Amino acid sequence: MRFQGRVVVVTGGASGQGEATCRLFAAEGAQVVVADWNADGAARVARDIGGAPFAVDVAKESEVAAMIDFACTRFGRLDVLFNNAGVGHSATGQFRMASIVDTPEDAWDSIIAINLKGQAMGCKHAIPRMVAGGGGAIINNASIMAIAGVPGADAYTAAKGGVVALTRVLAVDWGAKGVRVNCICPGTIATPMVGNLIEDPEARQRLGESTPMKRIGDSDEIARVAVFLASSDASYINGAIIPVDGGWSAL
Ligand SMILES: NC(=O)c1ccc[n+]([C@@H]2O[C@H](COP(=O)([O-])OP(=O)(O)OC[C@H]3O[C@@H](n4cnc5c(N)ncnc54)[C@H](O)[C@@H]3O)[C@@H](O)[C@H]2O)c1
Known part of the structure; x- marks a missing residue:
């Protein structure tokens, strides 16, 4: 119960890694805001864990600001x-x-807006609240694609590379104020995002074999890993970019 009395916001909390993280924080005693643009999914997870759902499109700053306000108003703090x-x-x-030559401008804009700007806006609105409360922890979810080139995922890779760089600069800017900012770089994780790549058992096996x-x-x-990075067990970890990929990035 390391997070008793602590308040946690998880974006993308309705599915996959976000949902698993909501459940683990709740099991450790946290008050969890389950934020997602899938409002029904957020409500389902929040109901299960006794958390608070919040419908948000992270690509819109006003909605991200409202999400952080909601957490602070409802629970009195943000950790x-x-x-x-x-x-x-x-x-x-x-x-x-999709390689760069096959990526239409609107697709580029929306991937950058969700995957990079969304995280930046989360930091922008969370950091002042954390500083006012004496400190906090931010964990950004990037990808191993941010640290090694994988052919043909250009907009996604650029956005996740931005998340890694953003993590480093925020860690440097805010460490002295008690806000630690770290980044996870997952390898292939079995979630709906990659459902199309792993539904064929042979394709799944091939991905695993890599x-x-x-x-x-x-x-x-x-x-x-997210819960560890948020916990006091990680009290001197700041600005770290942590692959969680079964060793893929060590190859
Ligand atoms: N699954 C993988 O192999 C893998 C690998 C590396 C990194 N990642 C990253 O992990 C994170 C979580 O993805 P996942 O694998 O759990 O996938 P997922 O599709 O299961 O979950 C993503 C969640 O984000 C929500 N979401 C998407 N756009 C949103 C928006 N604009 N506003 C609010 N919510 C939004 C979706 O509704 C969904 O609930 C993502 O940032 C993804 O890029 C995934």
Whole structure:
């Protein structure tokens, strides 16, 4: 129960890694705001864990600001933000490769707006509240694609690279004020985002075989790292970019 009395906001909390992280924070005693543009999904997870749902499109600053306000008004403080909402493709949400020459401007804009600006706006509005409350922890969810090139995922990779750079500068800017900012870079994790890539068992196996651990990851393996980074066990970890990828980035 490391998070008794603590208030946590998780974006993309209705599914996959975000949902698993909401559940783990709640199990550790936190008050959790389950934020997602899938309002029904957020309500389902919030009901299960006794948290508070919040409908938000993270690409819109006004909605992100309202999300942070909601957490502080409802629970009186803000300790943790897991900036996790993201899409693999602008239209479907699921991961789809598209090289720069095949990416229309509106798709580029929307992937950058959700996957990079959304996290930046979360930080912008959370940090003043955390500083006022004596400190806090932000965990940004990037991707191993931010640290090693994977052919043909250009807008997604650029956005996640921005998340890594953003993490570093915010850690440097705000560490002295008690706000730690860290970043997780997941490898392939079995969630709806990659459902189209893993529904065929052979394709799933092939993806797993590309990692030293010969399997893809699951959402709980990301949730446990997010909760650790938010906890006092990680009190001297700031600005870290942590691959959670079964060793893929070590190859
Ligand atoms: N699954 C993987 O293999 C993988 C690998 C590396 C990084 N990631 C990253 O992990 C994060 C979580 O993804 P996941 O794998 O759990 O996928 P997921 O599709 O299961 O969950 C993503 C959630 O984000 C929400 N969302 C999307 N756009 C939103 C918006 N504009 N505003 C609010 N909510 C929005 C979706 O509704 C969904 O609930 C993403 O940032 C993703 O880029 C995933």
